[in-house]
Amino acid sequence: MSRKPHRHGRDFTRRTVTAGLGAGVLAGLAPFNIVRAQGAALKVGVLLPRSGVQAGIGQDCQRGVDIAAGILKELGMPALQIMNGDTETNVDVARSRAEKLISDGAQILVGAFDSGQSTAIAQVAEQKGIPYVINIAAAPQITEQGYKFVFRNFPTAGMILSDAFANQKEVFEAAGSAPKTAVFMHVNDTFGTAMKGGIGTVMPKFNMPYSLVETIAYDPAARDLSVEVAKAKATGADALLMVSRLNDAILLTRELVKQRWSPMAILSMGPGWYEDQYLKTLGKLSDGPLSFVPWYDPNKPMSKTLEAALAKTHPDLNLNTNHVYTFEALLIAADAYKRAGSADPKALADGIRGTNITNNVSPGPGIQFNEKGQNDKLKLSAIQNRGGKLVTVAPKVAANAKVEWPLKPYDKRG
Amino acid sequence: VPLDIYLNVAVGGVLTGLVYGLMALGLSVIFGVVRVVNFAHGEMMTIAMYIAVTLFSVFHLDPLVMLVPIAAVLFVFGYALQAGLINRFIARPEHSQFLLLVAIAIIITNVLLILFGPDSQNVQASYAYDSFQLGKLIVDATKFYAGLTAVAVTAGLFAFFRYTSLGTAIRACADNYTGAMVVGLDVKRLYALTFAIGSACVGAAGCMLLLIFDVTPAVGPAYTLLAFVIVITGGLGSMPGALIGGVLIGLTEALAGLLFTPSAKSMFAFAILVLVLLFRPQGIMGKRAA
Numbered sequence: 235m236s237r238k239p240h241r242h243g244r245d246f247t248r249r250t251v252t253a254g255l256g257a258g259v260l261a262g263l264a265p266f267n268i269v270r271a272q273g274a275a276l277k278v279g280v281l282l283p284r285s286g287v288q289a290g291i292g293q294d295c296q297r298g299v300d301i302a303a304g305i306l307k308e309l310g311m312p313a314l315q316i317m318n319g320d321t322e323t324n325v326d327v328a329r330s331r332a333e334k335l336i337s338d339g340a341q342i343l344v345g346a347f348d349s350g351q352s353t354a355i356a357q358v359a360e361q362k363g364i365p366y367v368i369n370i371a372a373a374p375q376i377t378e379q380g381y382k383f384v385f386r387n388f389p390t391a392g393m394i395l396s397d398a399f400a401n402q403k404e405v406f407e408a409a410g411s412a413p414k415t416a417v418f419m420h421v422n423d424t425f426g427t428a429m430k431g432g433i434g435t436v437m438p439k440f441n442m443p444y445s446l447v448e449t450i451a452y453d454p455a456a457r458d459l460s461v462e463v464a465k466a467k468a469t470g471a472d473a474l475l476m477v478s479r480l481n482d483a484i485l486l487t488r489e490l491v492k493q494r495w496s497p498m499a500i501l502s503m504g505p506g507w508y509e510d511q512y513l514k515t516l517g518k519l520s521d522g523p524l525s526f527v528p529w530y531d532p533n534k535p536m537s538k539t540l541e542a543a544l545a546k547t548h549p550d551l552n553l554n555t556n557h558v559y560t561f562e563a564l565l566i567a568a569d570a571y572k573r574a575g576s577a578d579p580k581a582l583a584d585g586i587r588g589t590n591i592t593n594n595v596s597p598g599p600g601i602q603f604n605e606k607g608q609n610d611k612l613k614l615s616a617i618q619n620r621g622g623k624l625v626t627v628a629p630k631v632a633a634n635a636k637v638e639w640p641l642k643p644y645d646k647r648g
Numbered sequence: 649v650p651l652d653i654y655l656n657v658a659v660g661g662v663l664t665g666l667v668y669g670l671m672a673l674g675l676s677v678i679f680g681v682v683r684v685v686n687f688a689h690g691e692m693m694t695i696a697m698y699i700a701v702t703l704f705s706v707f708h709l710d711p712l713v714m715l716v717p718i719a720a721v722l723f724v725f726g727y728a729l730q731a732g733l734i735n736r737f738i739a740r741p742e743h744s745q746f747l748l749l750v751a752i753a754i755i756i757t758n759v760l761l762i763l764f765g766p767d768s769q770n771v772q773a774s775y776a777y778d779s780f781q782l783g784k785l786i787v788d789a790t791k792f793y794a795g796l797t798a799v800a801v802t803a804g805l806f807a808f809f810r811y812t813s814l815g816t817a818i819r820a821c822a823d824n825y826t827g828a829m830v831v832g833l834d835v836k837r838l839y840a841l842t843f844a845i846g847s848a849c850v851g852a853a854g855c856m857l858l859l860i861f862d863v864t865p866a867v868g869p870a871y872t873l874l875a876f877v878i879v880i881t882g883g884l885g886s887m888p889g890a891l892i893g894g895v896l897i898g899l900t901e902a903l904a905g906l907l908f909t910p911s912a913k914s915m916f917a918f919a920i921l922v923l924v925l926l927f928r929p930q931g932i933m934g935k936r937a938a
Contacts, residue, residue: 289766
């Protein structure tokens with residue numbers, strides 16, 4: 235009986251050849267990948283609520299993505315390969331879509347308009363070590379977690395409130411009168427709750443001329459807001475202080491008309507009241523509300539470029555927060571990629587941390603991030619709906635119109 | 649809060665509840681006879697709402713004027729669905745029926761999403777912003793018209809089931825399936841007719857709800873859930889129960905929003921459901937199982 239001699243080492247089989255070839259190819263490609271990334275388009279996963287309750291705003295943000303490519307090219311920025319993700323206005327879906335985009339090769343994430351959804355995406359981005367630039371989300375806690383890969387070029391709830399109250403006082407001064415009482419109505423989502431929490435601490439510092447006589451929280455997905463408006467009307471308050479979304483802003487306006495209540499002013503500190511869909515759906519009933527929001531500086535050259543780009547593709551739309559801050563998020567990504575010279579996540583994150591963009595759109599000195607990843611230099615504007623258009627009424631340095639005061643009663647609009 | 653505000657809110661809640669009742673009536677009728685729970689109920693209503701939106705935006709046809717033609721379209725849709733698909737599942741286990749109808753619901757939602765996009769849509773009828781003032785009472789005109797029409801449609805349906813031979817035959821199928829077959833009734837055709845009538849109900853309700861609420865492809869499941877809450881509260885299979893359940897839920901949501909906090913108003917509607925399930929499981933107007 236003969237035995238095959240024992241061979242030291244591994245057998246040389248087809249599997250060995252395949253494994254060896256695979257390893258060789260990978261080893262050969264590894265440095266090439268880095269080199270290639272410098273010339274290749276940066277894969278940007280853009281997460282937005284493209285369906286669900288916030289679909290209107292999500293799609294409006296997408297317009298900011300659509301107009302970005304041409305402008306970034308003119309600025310000499312590297313190309314971006316956009317990978318779209320729909321959060322379906324749902325926090326859990328936002329989380330799973332972020333994971334999917336990363337597994338599909340996204341090298342940076344951008345989005346997602348909503349604080350709750352952005353919080354979920356931030357957790358995924360930090361866990362996976364992929365940079366995430368928030369376009370719109372105001373809940374302060376997102377940039378208070380010590381995250382290394384999360385950046386926000388949008389004011390926090392506290393910043394919004396501080397600037398909003400300062401701008402309100404300027405508006406009241408220009409109008410020569412001010413409300414004495416107000417009802418605070420807010421959506422009960424992450425953003426609305428953060429704003430409600432902030433009001434209690436920020437408002438007393440500004441010595442506002444009005445006091446809050448009632449606070450009414452409601453579901454942003456509510457189909458009917460008649461009860462909410464009835465409750466607000468019953469207080470007899472002079473003004474409505476709002477933190478809302480788009481659909482509910484439309485519903486609220488309809489109820490104000492139907493319940494024959496025209497307050498002295500509608501002071502919004504969130505989205506909804508200035509959106510094009512609001513203006514188009516309500517026509518002349520959309521005139522008058524004042525929004526104290528992150529806006530754009532109409533005097534900056536980049537604002538004019540963005541306005542022109544939007545007018546070219548969407549001549550019937552006004553440039554707004556959704557377009558501006560989504561565009562700026564992509565500008566930040568492209569700028570960081572250009573400076574980092576690599577799509578390596580850590581290099582990209584370091585690149586974003588070192589951002590200093592002065593040729594931008596949003597009000598303030600430009601885009602820089604503090605150690606928490608927050609742009610704390612942003613400023614807000616006060617804008618008013620006027621005949622389907624939006625004018626800036628405060629602060630004076632960025633204003634292009636005087637405030638119309640008080641709100642014209644709904645039953646006297648013909 | 650002044651008393652007139654309570655009155656205004658209560659009237660609004662009752663009127664909305666009447667339309668909710670009509671929507672739930674379709675579900676109740678279908679279950680009462682065919683014994684199939686229509687998990688695509690809300691989605692079928694969104695079909696009607698989108699037909700109404702399209703007719704309004706293209707031809708400026710008022711949803712209330714188009715109520716009968718749209719209900720007829722849903723009637724045909726429901727008949728075809730039952731005759732062509734659901735009848736084959738009648739004898740199958742309930743989970744098979746559930747999966748079939750959930751699949752239909754998902755297909756409807758996504759087809760609507762492809763056709764109309766995700767934006768909410770509505771109709772701006774000439775009376776969209778009207779309201780009637782009677783002293784301190786302010787009644788929303790659209791809710792008033794919708795509520796009144798819901799009562800009329802429900803009364804017509806009640807009369808149909810009560811006073812026509814076809815209605816009697818359908819009720820016979822509901823009471824005794826085998827007996828109905830023995831006396832020579834074409835049960836499968838009657839099932840299809842019943843499903844069609846239930847679908848027409850939801851079509852009519854969709855036209856009315858469109859005057860009150862906006863529509864998006866994603867609203868279907870919320871209406872399906874609402875219809876379930878209403879019919880279980882009112883009594884599954886009971887026609888008056890559906891209307892009473894609708895009014896009760898509409899009124900509860902409205903008053904809970906005013907008395908407590910508006911963001912918790914749905915919680916109170918579900919609390920009513922829990923109470924009914926605890927103390928009267930067959931529903932307010934339902935019959936206790938033998």
